[in-house]
Amino acid sequence: xxxYNNLYYDSCDTTDLKVGVYYKKQGLSESxxxxxxxxxxxxxxxxxxxxxxQSDDLSDKEKFKTNKRDIAYFPYDExxxxxxxxxxxxxxxxxxxFNIEIDIVTDLMHYVIYPEDGGHLxxxxxxxxxxxxxxxxxxxxxxxDYDSYEGGEFEIYDGNTTPSTLPRHxxxxxxxxxxxxxxxxPITSGERRCLVFWTGxxxxx
Numbered sequence: 001x002x003x004y005n006n007l008y009y010d011s012c013d014t015t016d017l018k019v020g021v022y023y024k025k026q027g028l029s030e031s032x033x034x035x036x037x038x039x040x041x042x043x044x045x046x047x048x049x050x051x052x053x054q055s056d057d058l059s060d061k062e063k064f065k066t067n068k069r070d071i072a073y074f075p076y077d078e079x080x081x082x083x084x085x086x087x088x089x090x091x092x093x094x095x096x097x098f099n100i101e102i103d104i105v106t107d108l109m110h111y112v113i114y115p116e117d118g119g120h121l122x123x124x125x126x127x128x129x130x131x132x133x134x135x136x137x138x139x140x141x142x143x144x145d146y147d148s149y150e151g152g153e154f155e156i157y158d159g160n161t162t163p164s165t166l167p168r169h170x171x172x173x174x175x176x177x178x179x180x181x182x183x184x185x186p187i188t189s190g191e192r193r194c195l196v197f198w199t200g201x202x203x204x205x
Contacts, residue, residue: 021156021166021180022094027173032083033143036195039079040111044072049112049121067121074109083195084109087173091137091199094175098137102199106135110196111143114152120186123157126198127178135178136200142172149190156182179204 028036040046049069074080088105095102114120126138140154146168157163158180166174176182178198 022097022175024090024173026171027090028141028171033171036083036111036143040072043079044074046070046072068115068119069121070113070115072111074111080109087139087197088199090173091139091175094137098177100136100177101201102136103201104199106198106200112194112196114184114187114192116187116189116191118186119152119192121184123181123183125179125181133203134200135198137175138178139173139175139197141195142168142170143193143195145170149187149192151186151188152192153185155185156180
């Protein structure tokens with residue numbers, strides 16, 4: 001049974017609940033995060049991030065209009081099986097809460113760095129046409145200390161007047177349906193690190 005204290009509501013006014021996401025406080029330990037950082041830095045190369053539909057031929061300047069990120073793609077292998085398995089269990093918990101059926105991991109896991117010089121990701125959905133239409137739940141895992149950077153706020157919007165800013169404590173996990181609009185605001189100092197993970201199944205109907 002899913003306990004309701006796992007649902008996080010963010011609002012400047014506690015009487016005005018604005019957005020619901022599945023929230024797992026410190027879902028990953030410091031040891032887990034250190035292990036992931038070692039994998040990212042030693043095993044899997046970083047590439048410049050791009051958004052869905054962007055061509056590999058675009059210049060960095062064109063790509064930066066929508067995002068500025070460095071991404072290491074984690075395959076499912078002997079080094080990463082433990083984290084895939086752990087995060088899929090959290091996704092199953094969230095799927096019960098949202099009443100959204102999932103049965104697969106839809107993408108390679110992303111280890112993402114938002115760099116100091118304006119790292120960001122503009123407003124977008126995590127679902128669309130083509131191969132990403134099977135995504136149903138998106139997960140973001142905070143890997144940085146909340147006070148190690150400025151800017152880089154994770155914001156989500158569900159049609160209310162203003163977007164909601166979500167928690168940024170190290171190890172926290174946020175899961176939400178892929179049809180919710182969201183962004184990461186520009187970094188002004190330091191860098192933000194996170195893990196991104198998608199699960200899904202048959203497309204929404």
